[in-house]
Amino acid sequence: MDYVIPKELVDASIKAGETKARLSVKDLLIRGFYSGLALGVATTLAVTVAVQSGLPFLGALLFPWGFASIVLFGMELVTGNFALMTSAMLAGRVRFGKALNNWLWVYIGNFLGCLFVALLMGFSLTNGGTADPSPVGEKIMEIALSKTVAVKEMGTNGFFLFIVRGIFCNFLVCLAVMMGMVSKSVPGKFMGCWFPIFAFVTLGLEHIVVNMFFILTGMVLGAPISGMDMVFWDFLPVTIGNIIGGGIFIGALLYSTHYTKSQGLPQMAMEESMKNPVLR
Structure with missing residues (x-):
């Protein structure tokens, strides 16, 4: 069956968090770099289409x-990890x-992936x-200023x-x-993650x-933005x-209602614990 039920989904998110916690610094940087690169190019495409089409x-x-x-290639995006690592921590699998x-x-x-694309896009x-x-x-540049200088001008309300x-x-x-994890098929993963992302961009929300x-591209292009x-x-x-949005309202919320500890025999639990020690 292509569909992953909620309980299995939470188990999978805990396992994903546990796996991510085991990655080396090299892998975290490389996979994180790719994600910044991909989102930088995707953002430029979105702005280009919006400007050209109106x-x-x-x-x-x-x-x-x-x-x-990022989802299909198993890369690392810090915003998604806020939810996955929270689930793993609540389950006691990751410190x-x-x-x-x-x-x-x-x-x-x-950040490095975004900086790399910003430098190239600034040149282009x-x-x-x-x-x-x-x-x-x-x-x-206009968007970059609206996310920094305009916020500063609003003061505490902007923050x-x-x-x-x-x-x-x-x-x-x-x-x-x-939603990308709910499906086991590539089309299912693709469509599952598409619409929430479309929604956040359309609503003008803030993704770090x-x-x-x-902001980096705006600065490269000459926008008057300070560090x-x-x-x-x-x-x-x-x-x-x-x-807060990822860790509490997705990671903790889904964990709190769908996670149940296994009720296996003590020996089975001990063997499982030995195979999957808590990461410190």
């Missing part, structure tokens, strides 16, 4: 291919230190630095607004992660990795919101 929803409709490739290690290195990998969107930014480049948008965003992104790309604008007024509130 229909933003068309760009949002195409954007999810980048996320789908907080291991989860934090995963989040940190994947976050860095995602200015004809190798010989012209002013193209209309697509100007739009990216908490981005936390809230980050919560809703990663609720949808981690819903996409889970997508924002990394927008403090980027880190304090965007990265910090959006990351907090994404952790």
